[in-house]
Amino acid sequence: MKVIVDNLAVNYELKGKGKVVLLLHGWADNHQTFSRLISYLSSKYAVVALDLPGFGESETPRQAWNLDNYADFIASFLTKLSIENIYAIIGHSNGGALAIRGLSRGVLKADKLVLLASAGVRNSQPLKRVITKSVAKAGKVTTFWLPKSTRQSLRSKLYGTVGSDMLVVPELSKTFKLTVAQDVQADAAKLKLPTLIINADNDPAIPAKDGERFHYLIKHSKLKMLNGNDHFIHHQYANTINQEISEFLSQ
Amino acid sequence: MSKTKVAVIFGSRSAEHDVSIVTAIASIIKPLELSAIYEPVPVYIDKQGRWFSHPRLKDIALYTTGQIDDFLSKQKPLLLQMGGGMKITWPGIKPKSVKLGAVFPATHGTHGEDGELAGTLEMANVPYVGCDMPSSVIAMDKALAKTIASYEGIPTPKYVWFYSRDFMGDNDSVLTKLSGLTYPLFVKPVHLGSSIAISKVNSAKELINAIEVAAHYDDKIIVEEAINNLIEVTVPIMGNASPKAALVEQPILNSDNVFDFESKYIRQGKKGGAKSSESAQGYSKLPADLPKELYAAAEELAIKTYKAIGCSGIARVDLLIDSKTKKVYFNEINPMPGSLYAHNWKKSGLSNLKLAENLIDLALERFKAKQKLTTTFKTTYLKQY
Ligand SMILES: Nc1ncnc2c1ncn2[C@@H]1O[C@H](COP(=O)(O)OP(=O)(O)OP(=O)(O)O)[C@@H](O)[C@H]1O
Ligand SMILES: [Mg+2]
Numbered sequence: 001m002k003v004i005v006d007n008l009a010v011n012y013e014l015k016g017k018g019k020v021v022l023l024l025h026g027w028a029d030n031h032q033t034f035s036r037l038i039s040y041l042s043s044k045y046a047v048v049a050l051d052l053p054g055f056g057e058s059e060t061p062r063q064a065w066n067l068d069n070y071a072d073f074i075a076s077f078l079t080k081l082s083i084e085n086i087y088a089i090i091g092h093s094n095g096g097a098l099a100i101r102g103l104s105r106g107v108l109k110a111d112k113l114v115l116l117a118s119a120g121v122r123n124s125q126p127l128k129r130v131i132t133k134s135v136a137k138a139g140k141v142t143t144f145w146l147p148k149s150t151r152q153s154l155r156s157k158l159y160g161t162v163g164s165d166m167l168v169v170p171e172l173s174k175t176f177k178l179t180v181a182q183d184v185q186a187d188a189a190k191l192k193l194p195t196l197i198i199n200a201d202n203d204p205a206i207p208a209k210d211g212e213r214f215h216y217l218i219k220h221s222k223l224k225m226l227n228g229n230d231h232f233i234h235h236q237y238a239n240t241i242n243q244e245i246s247e248f249l250s251q
Numbered sequence: 252m253s254k255t256k257v258a259v260i261f262g263s264r265s266a267e268h269d270v271s272i273v274t275a276i277a278s279i280i281k282p283l284e285l286s287a288i289y290e291p292v293p294v295y296i297d298k299q300g301r302w303f304s305h306p307r308l309k310d311i312a313l314y315t316t317g318q319i320d321d322f323l324s325k326q327k328p329l330l331l332q333m334g335g336g337m338k339i340t341w342p343g344i345k346p347k348s349v350k351l352g353a354v355f356p357a358t359h360g361t362h363g364e365d366g367e368l369a370g371t372l373e374m375a376n377v378p379y380v381g382c383d384m385p386s387s388v389i390a391m392d393k394a395l396a397k398t399i400a401s402y403e404g405i406p407t408p409k410y411v412w413f414y415s416r417d418f419m420g421d422n423d424s425v426l427t428k429l430s431g432l433t434y435p436l437f438v439k440p441v442h443l444g445s446s447i448a449i450s451k452v453n454s455a456k457e458l459i460n461a462i463e464v465a466a467h468y469d470d471k472i473i474v475e476e477a478i479n480n481l482i483e484v485t486v487p488i489m490g491n492a493s494p495k496a497a498l499v500e501q502p503i504l505n506s507d508n509v510f511d512f513e514s515k516y517i518r519q520g521k522k523g524g525a526k527s528s529e530s531a532q533g534y535s536k537l538p539a540d541l542p543k544e545l546y547a548a549a550e551e552l553a554i555k556t557y558k559a560i561g562c563s564g565i566a567r568v569d570l571l572i573d574s575k576t577k578k579v580y581f582n583e584i585n586p587m588p589g590s591l592y593a594h595n596w597k598k599s600g601l602s603n604l605k606l607a608e609n610l611i612d613l614a615l616e617r618f619k620a621k622q623k624l625t626t627t628f629k630t631t632y633l634k635q636y
Binding site for chain 1: 448463468
């Protein structure tokens with residue numbers, strides 16, 4: 001389904017009935033990354049998952065956006081769908097950083113938060129450096145932090161002659177710099193809502209200590225550290241994650 | 252005798268640019284290279300609208316590897332000459348020209364299939380394959396096609412159309428116009444293909460959002476009632492005065508019951524049928540699994556529609572069937588079926604080569620017939636000055 005929000009066509013899925021759960025995907029990903037989570041949760045909740053502007057089947061913002069622009073956009077999107085109350089927000093990777101920032105500014109409101117391998121602790125993170133370095137010498141690229149589908153098309157792009165754009169969507173390179181530069185630790189420290197944090201101890205994109213850091217910063221948080229080495233924890237450990245989230249939401 | 256040169260024109264400024272590359276190369280150029288009578292000349296229109304011709308443009312790898320941009324940067328665009336036929340010229344110190352015996356348009360969507368190319372070729376007075384300009388224009392406007400089909404007594408889902416600007420200006424009067432329709436409804440931009448911006452809605456609130464989406468992409472919108480117990484079939488048709496159908500084909504729907512861009516193109520469905528007949532069949536039943544009478548009814552309605560719209564050469568008619576009431580409805584007509592629907596024709600007994608050759612034969616036949624029409628008259632009009 002599509003709607004027009006702030007003159008951008010945005011693609012979304014709304015499944016199930018009940019309290020609203022909002023899903024926010026990470027960089028270069030799209031809402032279908034959550035397909036298993038959506039079918040699991042939609043038996044009890046109204047699950048809303050959108051392709052953030054620039055990704056999936058949604059249009060690309062006309063200017064470069066930072067996390068605040070994205071959060072404002074999500075607020076308008078919810079208004080458009082006449083959704084007034086969100087029960088929970090679940091964010092993966094950059095979607096987690098986006099949720100934290102939106103909640104701390106009060107642009108988004110929710111009763112509960114779930115952070116899956118959340119980005120946003122920007123200083124400890126090798127990601128930014130890795131990226132700027134590999135952009136410089138576009139031959140060797142670390143892509144573990146990208147969804148598999150993107151990784152493949154990216155590789156063929158890099159090794160073909162189309163141009164070596166690390167960022168998948170060329171128009172988004174500025175947006176990428178803006179969002180990835182945004183540290184949300186101060187925002188996390190302001191959050192008061194019950195939060196479930198799930199990380200993988202050997203996640204190559206988001207170090208385990210970022211999860212610990214968020215746990216330390218967010219007062220009412222619970223940390224679940226999985227044994228694993230995939231950044232896409234909601235794929236690799238789908239069952240565990242579905243159950244953990246469902247339990248946390250029903251508390 | 253030397254072979255007749257046939258320019259195969261593909262690409263162009265369209266969302267379906269890439270689909271067109273596959274149609275042209277796999278279903279037209281490659282088969283025609285084996286022809287004893289016709290010689291294909293690739294004419295590629297790039298995304299900026301520049302025309303190029305070079306033997307290498309027949310190589311699909313040039314596009315799939317992304318080397319095309321680099322390649323084109325070293326090429327000079329073609330010069331076109333119209334009037335008394337069409338001539339293409341490769342510019343340079345020693346320019347080379349070729350007079351075309353016929354043109355085989357293989358573009359999909361805007362700036363081509365929509366009638367623009369047919370109109371251009373009509374101006375040039377060169378024989379060309381497929382629907383002419385007026386029928387293409389009608390076919391590429393869902394509202395216009397339905398209006399003409401209904402006039403001929405062809406059933407279509409109940410519909411209302413309006414201009415986007417009228418909705419933006421006066422939302423209420425448009426909604427009043429729509430109030431005679433029964434939910435669920437389909438909202439579609441009239442010109443766009445590939446299910447982009449199409450929504451199925453169940454309530455007034457959803458309807459408004461869906462119209463906004465359609466208006467974001469097109470200046471004209473159609474809203475129509477949904478057909479229940481849906482069986483969707485598509486019928487490729489070929490011919491001028493006495494058109495014939497290939498097999499009635501039944502695409503397999505995705506779970507939302509809307510045959511979307513992804514299942515159609517990415518997963519090798521309807522239009523992507525190009526790559527191989529197996530993969531196309533993987534997503535369709537060929538022939539459609541219908542009771543005899545219904546199968547015949549579908550075929551008949553498709554041919555009737557083809558004639559009503561004024562098509563010639565080739566087209567593909569999409570039908571919607573209510574499996575309970577056994578009623579068949581016209582949905583839309585595509586003047587240039589992706590990959591010519593070669594997999595379907597093949598199963599009906601026509602090889603890829605024969606298909607392409609027959610279509611060029613039909614183009615020449617139509618051209619000849621048209622030459623016989625009187626288009627100039629002696630007048631004394633200028634004498635009065
Ligand atoms: N009135 C209707 N009732 C039931 N289903 C419909 C109706 N109209 C459209 N659909 C469904 O939506 C799909 C897309 O509609 P339609 O063919 O009109 O759009 P399109 O964008 O021209 O698609 P394409 O050019 O790719 O065939 C149809 O294939 C059919 O599955
Ligand atoms: Mg269709």
